[in-house]
Amino acid sequence: MSQPHFSFDGSQIPFRPGQSVGAALTAVGVRSWRSTRGAGRPRGLFCGIGVCFDCLIVVDGRPNERACLRLAEPGMEVSTQEGTGHGDLEV
Amino acid sequence: MTSKSERRFDVLVVGAGPAGLAAATSATRAGARTAIVDAGVAPGGQYWRHPAPSEHGVSAAEVAHLHHDLATYHRLVAGLPAVAQFFQHHVWTVTRDRRGFVVHLVDRTGGGEQAVELHSRRLVLAPGAYDRQIPFRGWDLPGVMTAGGVQALLKGHGVVAGQRVLVAGTGPFLLPVAAGLAESGARVVGVHEAASPPAWLSELGAVIRNVGKLGEGAGYARVLARHRIPVRARSVVVSAHGTDAVERVTTMRLDHQGRVVPGTERTVAVDVLAVGWGFTPQLELPLALGCATRVDVDGSLVCEVDDEQRSSVEGVFVAGEACGVGGAALATVEGQIAGAVAAGASSVAPRLRRSRAALRRFAQAMHRSHPVPPGWVDRLSDDTTVCRCEEVPFGALRSMQQDLVGHDGRSAKMLTRVGMGYCQARTCGYAVSCILGQEPSGTSGFAERPVSSPLTLGALATSCPTENDPPPAE
Numbered sequence A: 001m002s003q004p005h006f007s008f009d010g011s012q013i014p015f016r017p018g019q020s021v022g023a024a025l026t027a028v029g030v031r032s033w034r035s036t037r038g039a040g041r042p043r044g045l046f047c048g049i050g051v052c053f054d055c056l057i058v059v060d061g062r063p064n065e066r067a068c069l070r071l072a073e074p075g076m077e078v079s080t081q082e083g084t085g086h087g088d089l090e091v
Numbered sequence B: 001m002t003s004k005s006e007r008r009f010d011v012l013v014v015g016a017g018p019a020g021l022a023a024a025t026s027a028t029r030a031g032a033r034t035a036i037v038d039a040g041v042a043p044g045g046q047y048w049r050h051p052a053p054s055e056h057g058v059s060a061a062e063v064a065h066l067h068h069d070l071a072t073y074h075r076l077v078a079g080l081p082a083v084a085q086f087f088q089h090h091v092w093t094v095t096r097d098r099r100g101f102v103v104h105l106v107d108r109t110g111g112g113e114q115a116v117e118l119h120s121r122r123l124v125l126a127p128g129a130y131d132r133q134i135p136f137r138g139w140d141l142p143g144v145m146t147a148g149g150v151q152a153l154l155k156g157h158g159v160v161a162g163q164r165v166l167v168a169g170t171g172p173f174l175l176p177v178a179a180g181l182a183e184s185g186a187r188v189v190g191v192h193e194a195a196s197p198p199a200w201l202s203e204l205g206a207v208i209r210n211v212g213k214l215g216e217g218a219g220y221a222r223v224l225a226r227h228r229i230p231v232r233a234r235s236v237v238v239s240a241h242g243t244d245a246v247e248r249v250t251t252m253r254l255d256h257q258g259r260v261v262p263g264t265e266r267t268v269a270v271d272v273l274a275v276g277w278g279f280t281p282q283l284e285l286p287l288a289l290g291c292a293t294r295v296d297v298d299g300s301l302v303c304e305v306d307d308e309q310r311s312s313v314e315g316v317f318v319a320g321e322a323c324g325v326g327g328a329a330l331a332t333v334e335g336q337i338a339g340a341v342a343a344g345a346s347s348v349a350p351r352l353r354r355s356r357a358a359l360r361r362f363a364q365a366m367h368r369s370h371p372v373p374p375g376w377v378d379r380l381s382d383d384t385t386v387c388r389c390e391e392v393p394f395g396a397l398r399s400m401q402q403d404l405v406g407h408d409g410r411s412a413k414m415l416t417r418v419g420m421g422y423c424q425a426r427t428c429g430y431a432v433s434c435i436l437g438q439e440p441s442g443t444s445g446f447a448e449r450p451v452s453s454p455l456t457l458g459a460l461a462t463s464c465p466t467e468n469d470p471p472p473a474e
C-alpha cells in the first residue's frame, strides 16, 4: 500500500492515516506554517490539543483551521497562512 | 441525524477522558440512559490519548508502551457500547429547559460543522485541563511547545516532536514526557525541574499512601537513567533563542526562594523545548452554568464539589481535573462516583471514597512541592510576548499599569487587547492575572468565555430552536 500524501505549499507531504496535518508536517521537519498578523512572526504547534490557536493553517482554501486537530486526508491542499488568512479581503 | 427521542438522556457526560469514561460506564451500569460527548476522535482523553481509528494508520498497539494502566482503559471502554456516543462533537454551550439541560453541540464528524442539541436530566462535566504556561523570552518561537502537546503528538499521532529536546517546567508530568521521547528515539538533553527535591521528601507521607503512583515515577526514573538523561532540580529555562525556530535555550539555577542565581546561565542546543507548569482546568461549561468555584492549592480556579461530586448547581456533577488537577487515577475515581450518583445510586462505595481521599492527598502534596517559582515576571523584557494571539508584549501591560490605577483584567483587555484573541486567554490568562497582581486565575474575567470554542456562524444558523421541540413523553 503506497503512503497517502497531501500537498503543502506545493510539496508533497506523506502521512499515516490518523495523523493530524500538524503532526505530519512535524514528522517531515516543518516547524511553522503561519505568520502572525502583527509582526509577521512564524508560528506552528504550541499546545498540540486545540487550545492555543497558534497552529492556524489554510486547508483547501479555508483559513484558520487548527493543524493540530485537523486530520490529514489524501489529496488535501494545505498552505501557509499569512496574517488573518483572508488575504485580499484585508484592508 | 438521530430522532428526537434518541436525543434525550438521563445522564449526559461531557468529556471522554478517564473521568468521563468512568462516569458514563458507571451511570449506565446503574441503569441510566446515558450519553457521552467528546470533541476528540476516540475515547481516552489526554491520558489514554489514542490515534484516530483507521486502516493502515498509526495503531493503538504502536503507542501502547507509552500508556499506563491500559487495563482500566479497556475495562471502561468495554462499557461504552451501552452508551450513546458522540465523538468529534464539541459542546459549545449548555442551556436549560423545563426538564433539565439542553446541550448544544457542533458535530464535526463530516469535516464541516453541523449544530446538534441533546437533552438530559443531569450532566456530568469532565472537560479536563490544559497545560499551564508562563511567558519567557523567546517562548513564541516555533519549536517551543507545551509538555502536554509534545506528549499528545507522540501518543496520538506517533510523531516525535524533535531530535534534541529539553523538557522543563515543574511537576511529575515532566517525567513521562521525557521518558516517552527518549523511548521513541529523541535525544532528551535534560529535564529541568524548578522544584527542589527536599520539598518532595517533606510530602513523603502522602506519597507513600500512593504506592502505585510512586511505582510509576520509579519506572520513568529508570528509563531516564538508562538513556543517561540528566535531571536537574531547581533549574528553569529563562530564554529560548533562534531566528525562525528555537535553536538554543538558556537555563539558570534557582535558589531556595525560587529566584535565579546570577552567573549560572547555561545554553544548550535544542530543536524542541517542551515546557509545562502544571495544568489549568477547562472551566467554561461549569462557569456558564453558574457552578461555584474555589482556588485550589496549585492556584488554579476549580469547581467546588461535594462528597458525591455534585456542583453547586442542581443536576450538574463535575469530575476529573475540572474539580482539582490530580491525575488520571483520581479522575477515574471521581468519574465513577459522579456517574453512579447522577444515575440515582443512593450511596457511594466506601472503597471509592477512601481511594479518592488518598489520591487527593497525593495531588495536594504534588502541588505544594511543585509551585511556580516567583520571580518569572522580573525576567520579562518589554518586548517579551505575553499574549501570543494578539502579540501583546509585556511592555504594553507594564505601561498600562503605570498609567492607570485600579487596573483589572477587564481594563487590561480593553486597553492592550491582551487575552482577546482566538484562544480567549486560555494560554496567557494565568500569567496576565499574576502580572496584574491578582489572584492567579481568580475572578479577573480571564476564565469565563461565552462559547467554549469558536464556531462558524453557519453552524449556529443550522441550530434548531428548542422552543419548537415537542414536550417529551414521560
Ligand SMILES: Cc1cc2nc3c(=O)[nH]c(=O)nc-3n(C[C@H](O)[C@@H](O)[C@H](O)COP(=O)(O)OP(=O)(O)OC[C@H]3O[C@@H](n4cnc5c(N)ncnc54)[C@H](O)[C@@H]3O)c2cc1C
Residues within 6 Å of the ligand: A047, A049, B014, B015, B016, B017, B018, B019, B020, B037, B038, B039, B040, B044, B045, B046, B047, B048, B089, B090, B091, B092, B126, B127, B128, B129, B130, B131, B147, B148, B149, B151, B152, B173, B176, B279, B282, B285, B319, B320, B321, B322, B326, B327, B328, B331, B452
Ligand atoms: C495535552 C495533555 C497531555 C497529557 N498527557 C498526560 C499523560 O501522558 N500522562 C498523564 O499522566 N497525564 C497526562 N495529562 C494530564 C491529564 O490532565 C490527565 O491527568 C487526565 O487525562 C485527566 O483526566 P480527565 O478525564 O479529567 O480529563 P481529560 O483526559 O483531559 O479529558 C477531557 C476530555 O473532555 C473533552 N472536552 C473538553 N471540553 C469539551 C467540550 N466543550 N466539548 C466536547 N468535549 C470536550 C476533551 O476533548 C477531552 O477528551 C495530559 C494533559 C494534557 C493537557
Ligand code: FES
Residues within 6 Å of the ligand: A044, A045, A046, A047, A048, A049, A050, A051, A052, A053, A054, A055, A056, A066, A067, A068, A069
Ligand atoms: S497547537 Fe494549539 S491549537 Fe493547535
